Amino acid sequence: MALPGLAISTTQGQLSGRGLEGFYRSGRRLLSRCQVRVAGREPLAVQAGMTAADRVRFVGTLRASPGTGPDPDVIVERTRDADGTERITLRSAATRPLRLPLEVALGTDLADLSAIASGRTAGELPADVRDAGLRWCRATTSASVTADPPPADALASAGLLRWEFELPPGGTATVELRVRQDGAGPVRAAGRTATSPLANARAACDAPAVHDLLRTSIGDLQALLLRDPTRPADLHLAAGAPWRCGLAPAEALVAARMVLPLGTRLAAGTLRTLARTQRTGPGPQSGMIPGPLRDAGPHLPPGCTGTEATLLFPVLLAEAHRWGLPERDTEELLPAAERCLAWLRRAVGDGTYLCDPLPGGPARCETQAHAHRAALLGADLLDACGRPGAAGLRQWAQELRMTFRGEFWAEDRGGGRPAAARAPDGRLLPHLGAAAVHLLDTGLLRGGEPAPGLLDKVQTEQVARLLGSHAMDSGWGLRGLAVKEAGYNPFGHRAGAVRVPETAVAVAGLATAGYEKEAGALLRGILAAADAFGHRLPEMFGGEQRTEGGAPVPHPAACRPSATAAAAVVLLLTTLVGICPDAPARTVTLRPVRTAPLGEIGLTGLRVAGAPFSVRVSRLGLAMVEEAAEGLRLGA
Numbered sequence: 001m002a003l004p005g006l007a008i009s010t011t012q013g014q015l016s017g018r019g020l021e022g023f024y025r026s027g028r029r030l031l032s033r034c035q036v037r038v039a040g041r042e043p044l045a046v047q048a049g050m051t052a053a054d055r056v057r058f059v060g061t062l063r064a065s066p067g068t069g070p071d072p073d074v075i076v077e078r079t080r081d082a083d084g085t086e087r088i089t090l091r092s093a094a095t096r097p098l099r100l101p102l103e104v105a106l107g108t109d110l111a112d113l114s115a116i117a118s119g120r121t122a123g124e125l126p127a128d129v130r131d132a133g134l135r136w137c138r139a140t141t142s143a144s145v146t147a148d149p150p151p152a153d154a155l156a157s158a159g160l161l162r163w164e165f166e167l168p169p170g171g172t173a174t175v176e177l178r179v180r181q182d183g184a185g186p187v188r189a190a191g192r193t194a195t196s197p198l199a200n201a202r203a204a205c206d207a208p209a210v211h212d213l214l215r216t217s218i219g220d221l222q223a224l225l226l227r228d229p230t231r232p233a234d235l236h237l238a239a240g241a242p243w244r245c246g247l248a249p250a251e252a253l254v255a256a257r258m259v260l261p262l263g264t265r266l267a268a269g270t271l272r273t274l275a276r277t278q279r280t281g282p283g284p285q286s287g288m289i290p291g292p293l294r295d296a297g298p299h300l301p302p303g304c305t306g307t308e309a310t311l312l313f314p315v316l317l318a319e320a321h322r323w324g325l326p327e328r329d330t331e332e333l334l335p336a337a338e339r340c341l342a343w344l345r346r347a348v349g350d351g352t353y354l355c356d357p358l359p360g361g362p363a364r365c366e367t368q369a370h371a372h373r374a375a376l377l378g379a380d381l382l383d384a385c386g387r388p389g390a391a392g393l394r395q396w397a398q399e400l401r402m403t404f405r406g407e408f409w410a411e412d413r414g415g416g417r418p419a420a421a422r423a424p425d426g427r428l429l430p431h432l433g434a435a436a437v438h439l440l441d442t443g444l445l446r447g448g449e450p451a452p453g454l455l456d457k458v459q460t461e462q463v464a465r466l467l468g469s470h471a472m473d474s475g476w477g478l479r480g481l482a483v484k485e486a487g488y489n490p491f492g493h494r495a496g497a498v499r500v501p502e503t504a505v506a507v508a509g510l511a512t513a514g515y516e517k518e519a520g521a522l523l524r525g526i527l528a529a530a531d532a533f534g535h536r537l538p539e540m541f542g543g544e545q546r547t548e549g550g551a552p553v554p555h556p557a558a559c560r561p562s563a564t565a566a567a568a569v570v571l572l573l574t575t576l577v578g579i580c581p582d583a584p585a586r587t588v589t590l591r592p593v594r595t596a597p598l599g600e601i602g603l604t605g606l607r608v609a610g611a612p613f614s615v616r617v618s619r620l621g622l623a624m625v626e627e628a629a630e631g632l633r634l635g636a
Helices: 113-117 209-223 249-258 265-275 305-323 327-348 365-384 390-407 434-439 457-467 500-513 516-532 563-577
Strands: 005-008 022-025 028-031 033-038 044-052 055-062 074-081 085-092 098-107 128-130 133-138 141-148 153-155 160-167 172-181 202-205 225-228 231-237 579-582 587-590 601-608 611-617 623-627
Touching: 005 074, 028 113, 028 141, 028 172, 033 074, 033 085, 085 098, 085 160, 098 172, 160 172, 202 209, 209 225, 209 516, 209 563, 225 265, 231 249, 231 265, 249 265, 249 305, 249 500, 249 563, 265 305, 265 327, 305 327, 305 365, 305 579, 327 365, 327 390, 365 390, 365 434, 434 457, 434 500, 457 500, 457 516, 500 516, 500 563, 516 563, 563 601, 563 611, 579 601, 587 623, 601 623
Parallel strands: none
Antiparallel strands: 005 022, 022 028, 033 098, 044 055, 055 074, 074 085, 085 172, 098 160, 128 133, 133 141, 141 172, 153 160, 202 601, 225 231, 579 587, 601 611, 611 623
């Protein structure tokens, strides 16, 4: 994948036209069938592997010489790129010359991904011979496949291209196919330019898989980058492939915040893109970042991601400023952040809680956490920029904090729990789910200090205990809903499946609050899951309990790769070294996880204050800065 290009196949390498298989561009399938036959037979697939986020290599073999025993004498290598290029190479291992006919059968339906997902596709379209290949048309869309060298035969009725090669012993022959949407030009992936907004950080760790996990995750983030069509210089992350290859405002902000250690340019591009969507003018929605509804599990109605995005906007800007976002970018984006904060104050009104925008909607636990963090970090940002309004935000946040601790806590014989939501009549919805992790994600203030949270010390300790329990920790990561709750489903999006972003937020929050045992257990579990998924974590997977010799169960509707899952890897690893910057004050504080759950770890190529930053934490939990911006001081 390298958006807007995407290629999907099985490990066999053949594109059969079944299911989601095919080459895509901007959500449209340009080619659904690409089947290779050599000497009249399909090669036997023996190997498949990703060589990069946008490239995969398949190897097959066959016997072309009669009477030579069981050993293959032809190797067929296929290299497939997300930009629509495929190279087919034949290599002879025979001791005599070989005459090898190569046939490639092609077809497409030019269907949209949404139609394919819902099973509403029509059959394959008829092909026309065009230049050195084939062409298909449907309504206003057409696509073509060209070949180099040109085929000896092209049969439109069968969708077939054919070559005849003479290979000497040890000889090779290569055919390159190019899939293009007519009139669209070649795919130019945003993440494959020399000016990528993400630093190419590297990890060295006693746990060797960490290096490959970070490399793969950064590669996936690069592949998910998209340009704002109105301002191509501004980049943001698509939510994930194959289902959500467009902008999802809340997820884009979450991912950009998690990858601030890789630089602030992605945050700036994401914020500028979303600022252009912000609602203006009169009315209760003025200042909001629009976003779709999202499933919230069996106990709550769908939640408004626009509310989450609006509250995340000032938080991302404030923390990006602490990580080193240039002052000119901060000043440019500040008015949009102020409008978000003004919307928050109007939406709360004379009350205390921020409720769902629909009449009679509940006050959700995670929404209060987002709003409290937005008020405190927004006030910090306003002070830093010499703007008014900080005092009112801090006063409301303090009132929310005091009220929340009493009214949102559901007492029980186990020590209590934060309610998932509070109904307008004051009734609590006490089910335990992963939304509680947001209570621990308090944000970063000046001096690299964590902001205060909605919970007191005793309540925080109880939440840490609950998140570390077997009801929530599957052994692979954090479940969306505790196993003993009504409606639990190990494959429910937010009803029991393990969600990677929430697991990373839990690890970071628990570590910051000092609960390193629980943080370490969740961290080791999600890293074990990453190994099982080939270092490419999906956004979610089955929440079934981990057993000896078992493996995490994939979720059929999960995006993989996913922006928030890939970004979560950056958050997990930087949590271990505990980087807390304050670039405007030219300081950085290190608060590493003292128990060093993965042993020694070193991260190089990060970005703090606009310059490379490298840090190492020993097996004893001692941190040392190895590279930093000139004049950057180490805080206490």
